[in-house]
Amino acid sequence: MPTHEASLEELEVIESVLVRTPSLREIKEFVAESYGVDVGLLSAPTRKQMIVQPRHVAMFVAKRLTPLSLERIGMAFGGRDHSSVIHAVKSVGNQMDVYPDMVSSVTVIMEKLSGKA
Numbered sequence: 129m130p131t132h133e134a135s136l137e138e139l140e141v142i143e144s145v146l147v148r149t150p151s152l153r154e155i156k157e158f159v160a161e162s163y164g165v166d167v168g169l170l171s172a173p174t175r176k177q178m179i180v181q182p183r184h185v186a187m188f189v190a191k192r193l194t195p196l197s198l199e200r201i202g203m204a205f206g207g208r209d210h211s212s213v214i215h216a217v218k219s220v221g222n223q224m225d226v227y228p229d230m231v232s233s234v235t236v237i238m239e240k241l242s243g244k245a
Contacts, residue, residue: 148243149194152204158241159186162233171206187216189238 150158160167163182170183183205190201191213198210205212223230238244 150241152190152194152196152201155190155193155241156186156204159189159237162237171204173206184216184220185234185237187213188220188234189241191217193238193242 156170157167159182160170163178163185165179165182169179170186172179174180187201187205190196190204191198194201198213202208202210202213220230220234224234
């Protein structure tokens with residue numbers, strides 16, 4: 129007879145299989161739409177804050193929801209280096225530590241993209 133703990137572990141395995149892994153294209157399109165910017169601007173060389181913020185969020189989400197390497201994620205965002213992705217992930221993480229609104233918006237994006245919402 130399975131224990132309660134074993135049943136919970138089995139449910140976690142099933143849930144992890146059912147959670148869908150979004151493509152980089154889906155992530156970029158959804159984040160761009162969420163922030164009201166053109167998806168092409170996420171790969172542009174601009175450093176305008178209105179573009180940098182959604183780009184960083186998209187990189188953060190890509191790192192968290194996909195098995196892709198930092199190099200592959202960077203290439204999808206205008207050929208950026210892996211260190212740019214590391215910076216984006218740290219930047220969003222730091223903002224989430226300070227701003228509760230950032231936590232909720234990133235969480236909503238991640239849940240919708242992974243099929244949990």
